[in-house]
Amino acid sequence: MNRISQLAIFGLGLALFTTAALADPSTTSTPPATLAWAAQHFKDTCSSCHGADGAHPIPLPGNPPPILAGQYRDYLVQALMEYRDGQRQNIIMAPQAKALTDAQVRALAAYISSLPTPLHTLPLQEFGH
Ligand code: HEC
Known part of the structure; x- marks a missing residue:
């Protein structure tokens, strides 16, 4: 040759x-919007404010990030899509959600809602009922 x-x-x-x-x-x-992708994305991008476990957010003055761990999945999907699409306006969260696809939002919501949570429903008496 x-x-x-x-x-x-x-x-x-x-x-x-x-x-x-x-x-x-x-x-x-x-990348494909799998739970593994969501876990990695949460760690790389969201945990700096919402905490590594999603349950211990940093005390950001004026606009403290909420606890996300264990929140209802459909609530998380709606919140993220609204930040992304501008129906819910927040200067901090809008850029976080901006580039997410629907599939990535659903994967993140599934991952976050599966995390152990300190959230709980208060008894009605606590509201004077
Ligand atoms: C720089 C800090 C910061 C980062 C990074 C961040 N967030 Fe947030 N997040 C906030 C703040 C502050 C709020 C409260 C905004 C508001 O008042 O609407 C919030 C609110 C939210 C909410 C609404 C929760 C509720 O109870 O209504 C969701 C869902 C959320 N973040 C998900 C995420 C996800 C997923 C990521 C990563 C892709 C992320 N955040 C990254 C600071 C951050």
Whole structure:
């Protein structure tokens, strides 16, 4: 085999390898919205304010982040979609939700609602009933 055909074969191999790498979903920019993705995203992005366990938020003066752990899943979905779409306006949360897809919102909500929670329902007597 001469040098030219060796180069041609190498080039073809490289092209095939690159095509395969681009087609592999693990190398695309939007990862699949799994629970594992949600756990990692929460750790990387949300935990700095809401706490690593979602139950111990930082005491941000003026606008303290709420406890999220164990919150109802449908409530979390709605809150995140409203921040994202502008129906619920908050200067801190809007950029956090901005780039989330519907599937990512649902995965985050499923993950967060599964976390052990200190949230509880107060007895009605506490409201004077
Ligand atoms: C820089 C701090 C910060 C980060 C980071 C952050 N949040 Fe928040 N979050 C807040 C604050 C502050 C609020 C309260 C906003 C308000 O008053 O509406 C909030 C509110 C929320 C609410 C509404 C809860 C409720 O009880 O209504 C949800 C849901 C939420 N955050 C989810 C997330 C998720 C998911 C992430 C990561 C993608 C995240 N947050 C990242 C500060 C943060």
